[in-house]
Amino acid sequence: MTELYKLSIQEAGAMLRARQISSVELTRAHLDRIRAVDDKVKAFTLVTDDLAMRQAHEADIHFANGNTVTALTGIPLAIKDVICTKGITTTCGSNMLKDFRPPFDATVMQRLNAAGAVMLGKTNMDEFAMGSSTEHSAFFTTQNPWDLERAPGGSSGGSAAAVAAGMAMGALGSDTGGSIRQPAALCNVVGLKTTYGRVSRYGLVAFASSLDQIGPFARSARDAALILQAIAGPDARDSTSSPQGVPDYGANLNGDIKGLRIGVPEEYWVDGTQPGVEKAVRADIEKLREMGAEVGEVSLPHTKYGVPVYYIIAPAEASANLARYDGVKYGYSYRDTNDMWEALEKTRQYGFGQEVKRRIMLGTYALSSGYYDAYYKQAEKVRSLITEDFTRAFEKFDVLVSPASPSVAFKLGEISDPYEMYLQDVFTIPANLAGTCGISIPGGFSHGLPVGLQLLGNFFAEDTILRVADAFERVTDYHTRWPEL
């Protein structure tokens, strides 16, 4: 038998239900793997050994008693540290929340717990999900398992690296401008950003409320579908969650994409795209055509405005969302003064990192009296145009394909210019602005480093992009390769 940590969720689930393995064994294998390699990767901000073993034991009792179980019962998963876990630190990668223990579980955590999943720990991230490399974590940098000198991408770099290195069978991340898809691409795993409103945001510490979505990481499309199945659906506590019914995401993973219309956006091959990335993705598109898909060109003319629009709207919302960290109620608090305003200013001065402060300032500026119309309002108008681009494209095509990131994993410290870092998300941002769904799947390698293939779907078409992803995996082996650690 292969090492337990190399199993897929689907395989492990079948073995658990057949009682060939126990969740305790499976969980212990992952905790051992964490002990073996996380010193090098540093994916976790917290490993919850005791909780994981307790949950694994409970899962085994359910199996033993023949109770109703789910596809995730006894499956060990990692959770991005931006998702609230009751009584367990939720740091958001920030000194501000270094010791913050939420008094409640996020809706997705309630659903995972109800499904019987096992939580291994919380994963590292760019502070408050602001970044594309996980270098902006206030605690430490996470290394890419494929090359420890390189970044895993971000902001959900810890979750992507944990899944890539076999330290978790799957993970939750959050995607505001590409924070699931880009690290998935750089770490050679599957990362799904769901349609806005598909997964409840209750308990997801807000970065940009109109863009944030929680989604799964896994090593196959089918595994991602299993996690999505457990967390998707309406939530009375999130007024922006959709009442739309949840389909069976596994039902149509049949490998058949004949006649499926796949559009290739001409604007998604920008100058900065690395030749190796373009080459791999062009080859992937050829593969999809060979599989029977009808491939055609499509234009999304407002794509080039995606990054500038995003860097107005996301910081504007963030400037308000992060205003609550004043040192009064929870989190870091500067106490060495009797002056209220000084305490507030110093709390934020020392509590927040540089990138977070940069975005708060950007957003505050964009919303200021006299600038609102020129920036925020104008950005909202262009956002509508970007959404219309997608609406028109999805009249002709079922799925759009592109690289998930213009480059393979870059070296830690290599990108120091913030704007250059922002361009990492040039292919992922538009779907966040439109609210549509997208997935990054292993799409090849360039100089030994993974390339991500992005599949973009219409609103609530997660089942369609998962079907294409699964079909692609059946004819390729990129997703089965493991990094040497």
Next chain:
Amino acid sequence: MTVTETDIATDFEIVIGLEVHSQLLTKSKMFCSCSTDYAYAAPNTHVCPVCMGMPGVLPVINQQAVACTIMTALALNCTIPAYSKFDRKNYPYPDLMKGYQISQYDIPLSNDGYLIIDLEGQQKRVGITRVHLEEDTARLLHHSGYSLIDINRAGTPLMEIVSEPDMRSPLEARLYMQRLREILVYLGVSSGRMEEGSLRCDANISVRPRGQQKLGVKTEIKNMNSFRSVERALAYEAQRQIELLRSGQPISQETRGWVETKGITVSQRSKEQADDYRYFPEPDLPPLVISPAWVEELRASLPELPDTRRARYMRDYGLSTQDANTLTEDKALGDYFEQVVAALPAQNRVARARAAANLTLNDVARLLKAHSTDISENLLTPAASANLLDLLDANRITGKQAKDIVEEAFISGKMPAVIVEEKGIQPPISDEGELIRIIEEVIASNSKAASDYRAGKVNALQALIGQVMKQTRGQAKAGSVRALLIKKLEETDQ
């Protein structure tokens, strides 16, 4: 310094607009399910992650609060749009849990209404710019060297009613506040208690030379915690502005606070220091789509409003303007009055309603005040009051006895008929022969008083009446005794 209306110069015109905030009487808070029933609760006991603004939480709109706001807007003759939204108002302060307040900016729940005030018989229309919905802040309790926060209040639904600058005197501002309060209490959306801060008022005030079109520089006045302080503060501020203009000094646009104990307004913040609230649409809440059918449903559910009630009291019961006003202003007292009327026999309704109004306004109101009792805890039920009026009407008791009985009924909660029974109160002496016999005896045994009266000392009559009442043990009607006594004295004078 006390400034009264008459002191204010007539060569200047005063322009006032009011922003009134009212907490809504909903069961739960604006965006979470915490109870709003925290008035007597320990600090920080009616809180949850949502109203504490914890990381990761999301608001959910309280539909009852939206309904209350739309009902208020309808009562104020406003237009309700088909679409409304919430916005974030950003400013840092420790009483603001999220660092922003969820409020409404450019598309409020209603706009363009009016309220009619009565200026000594003259009807004046005050425009309502908008009625919108937002959330209240936490309460700060300042001590020397530190402050405490009570988060119970945070997230309580708060309705803001903004008037046009249509008021021309501090008196008009007070009348507007009083009328507005009446409406809110009638709708059942507000407790209307200014002293507790559940109803608050800020004013924008400016002055200009009479005849000038352009508005003067305005100041915003805060901290007015009663109707009286609204009128006093604005009278002071108008006078202050006029004096500045007269002496050739400019008025600076600023926020000023009313200091009740000193009777003055003091500068709090200049325009230059004013916050930029950086409003933007609340991304956590989808826009509110308001169906016209729901609005009509709410319109149909509106209770009788004060102006209608006032007019009805005068028309149907023939009450004086003053009595109708008093019974309208205090809705609970008016409700009591109506319950007494309803419990009375139907015939001769108008006369009985007047008796019921007198009883309510005099005895009931006096007893409630003397015993510091809230009308909701009043043991003298409307049925008991009706019973008392019945006993009087049937000549079973005298007016003097009624005063004692109502007092006892108020304290014990017994029905007046039961009290009459228990005390063995006899019916008033209605047998004139018996009364005449007693009167003749009294005249005979008090010959000095009788002759004094006959000699023109009218006061002497009172002593004789007292004697007769004593002999009859109060069971004679004072009016009859007096009339018969005079008649007998005059007869025996011959």
